[in-house]
Amino acid sequence: MRRRGIFITFEGVEGSGKTTQIRRLARRLRKEGIPPVVTREPGGTALGDALRRLLLDPASAGMPPLTELLLYAAARADHIHRVIQPALERGRVVLCDRYLDATLAYQGYGRGLPLDLIRRIHSVPPLGLRPDLTLLLEIDVEKGLRRARRRDEALRSSGEGRFEAESLEFHRRVAAGYRRLTLSRRGYRRIDASGPIGEVAEKIARFVLPLAGAIRTERGSRKTAGEHSRIHRSVVARTPRSGARGGAGVGRRAVARRGGR
Ligand SMILES: Nc1ncnc2c1ncn2[C@@H]1O[C@H](COP(=O)(O)OP(=O)(O)OP(=O)(O)O)[C@@H](O)[C@H]1O
Numbered sequence: 001m002r003r004r005g006i007f008i009t010f011e012g013v014e015g016s017g018k019t020t021q022i023r024r025l026a027r028r029l030r031k032e033g034i035p036p037v038v039t040r041e042p043g044g045t046a047l048g049d050a051l052r053r054l055l056l057d058p059a060s061a062g063m064p065p066l067t068e069l070l071l072y073a074a075a076r077a078d079h080i081h082r083v084i085q086p087a088l089e090r091g092r093v094v095l096c097d098r099y100l101d102a103t104l105a106y107q108g109y110g111r112g113l114p115l116d117l118i119r120r121i122h123s124v125p126p127l128g129l130r131p132d133l134t135l136l137l138e139i140d141v142e143k144g145l146r147r148a149r150r151r152d153e154a155l156r157s158s159g160e161g162r163f164e165a166e167s168l169e170f171h172r173r174v175a176a177g178y179r180r181l182t183l184s185r186r187g188y189r190r191i192d193a194s195g196p197i198g199e200v201a202e203k204i205a206r207f208v209l210p211l212a213g214a215i216r217t218e219r220g221s222r223k224t225a226g227e228h229s230r231i232h233r234s235v236v237a238r239t240p241r242s243g244a245r246g247g248a249g250v251g252r253r254a255v256a257r258r259g260g261r
């Protein structure tokens with residue numbers, strides 16, 4: 001299947017600010033004339049939302065890790081098929097709140113399921129789809145959990161707290177897993193998410209806007225499939241080396257560095 005848009009995923013432990021930052025970035029992209037498709041996992045479709053309720057409901061405590069993995073994979077396949085892939089084919093920027101890396105971090109590093117099993121399941125279409133860029137929002141696990149619990153209290157929401165209720169040890173394994181994943185392939189960006197919301201948003205925007213801008217379609221002008229795939233290749237080439245860290249202008253520097261090697 002031909003892909004012409006840009007697929008960006010947001011990852012990080014509970015309360016690291018993924019949802020907050022996606023909202024800010026989406027607003028910014030809309031202002032720039034690049035309205036993104038914003039979606040989340042589990043969820044994004046009617047079936048996905050039904051599975052989300054089951055997966056995040058504290059009443060589902062004790063579900064075997066394999067059940068958990070397969071439910072996430074089931075929701076994701078539906079999500080890719082109905083939402084993500086069609087949006088990418090229309091040339092859209094897709095911002096997704098958690099994706100495959102969350103499964104590797106939580107069900108793999110957190111629950112102890114073999115990473116190899118998770119990757120094999122995610123090699124079967126449509127699960128083979130990989131992001132062009134993954135932003136890992138990094139924050140101290142306890143600080144993130146405090147933020148998430150304060151938010152839940154303020155919203156009086158308790159229906160999605162099953163993972164928040166896990167032990168600190170579990171969350172530390174997840175955080176360490178996320179860090180290890182950033183070393184495993186290109187296309188990750190680690191973002192220090194411990195500062196104020198606006199500061200984190202600025203780091204993300206300075207990095208994403210130039211990438212997203214590359215596929216802006218001028219009103220009334222249509223890009224051909226060939227133009228789209230050329231732009232797409234250039235954007236992907238600009239994604240950083242794994243484990244890289246930092247903010248402004250880094251995408252361009254990363255390209256310059258790679259060119260010099
Ligand atoms: N940089 C920040 N500084 C202070 N508070 C923040 C910051 N970012 C987000 N918050 C607040 O922390 C809470 C958690 O943020 P948010 O819901 O965006 O995190 P999340 O990563 O989506 O969490 P979850 O993994 O539970 O979905 C919210 O109340 C949000 O307003």
Ligand SMILES: [Mg+2]
Pocket residue numbers: 018019020097
């Ligand atoms: Mg969230």
